[in-house]
Amino acid sequence: MKASETRRKAREFLKTLSGKYQLFIVPIILAILAVSISYKETYTYNGTEFSITESVPGIISILLALFLASASYAVLDVMRHKSDHVEVGDNMRVFSNELFGKYVITAIVKWFYIFLWSLLAFVGMILLVAGATAASSKDSNVGLFVALLGFVLMIAGFILSIIKQYSYAMTTFVLYDAVADGTYDGPNSVISKSKELMNGNKWRYFCLQFSFIGWYILTGLTFGLLHFYTLPYTTTATLFFYEDLLDKAE
DSSP states (O other): OOHHHHHHHHHHHHHTOTTHHHHHHHHHHHHHHHHHHHHOOEEEETTEEEEOTTTHHHHHHHHHHHHHHHHHHHHHHHHTTSOSOOOGGGGGGGGSTTTHHHHHHHHHHHHHHHHHHHHHHHHHHHHHHHHHHHHTSSOHHHHHHHHHHHHHHHHHHHHHHHHHHHHTTTHHHHHHHHHHHTOOOOHHHHHHHHHHHHTTTHHHHHHHHHTTHHHHHHHHHTTTTTHHHHHHHHHHHHHHHHHHHHHHHO
16 A cells, blocks of 8 residues: 555545544644643743753653554554544553553563664764774774774664664554454564564555655644644554555465
């Protein structure tokens, strides 16, 4: 399925989805808040300036991921004709006893794997800086070699990290299906299933994401207010992409 077809299906589906704004209201507010904070990172209280860059955005990102997962699960059920509408209460799905612990553990393991792959880029940056410093001294040849090696490792690390992020992109949805089907066998099994589904489909998913670039830019220009339209749209399109992966895997 092409990106244009996936987007068309998402638009048509959302036109008839009852309760979509109630379902996405919490993720939308969090997304708008995240954009607002990115524009103003330092605040003043009683004459004292303090920064919220390090803590609050991270907390918002975690909450956004949780509530967006809940919304995705509710939309999936409607797409599969297990339900005929969504509502604000569906925002709490991921916090259920069956899902919450498994979701958190899987998210941590996925983050850890991505972190390990990104270490290569970190090592490369260190070597690049060290090599550049050495190149400016007497050991110019050695420094240039180390800097070149560091640059190659840094680029390779970034590329591998991005590839792995795409490999794990369907993990949230695979987890929901595994728990619902009673086939959940730990975070590694969920991540492995996502890798299998995304094998040969990473470029397709990149094209789908890139096709929303105009909407992402407009969302930023409106200080996140356009999330009222783009967040349900992009989320639903991703879910149709996931369903297409499952169909092709059968």
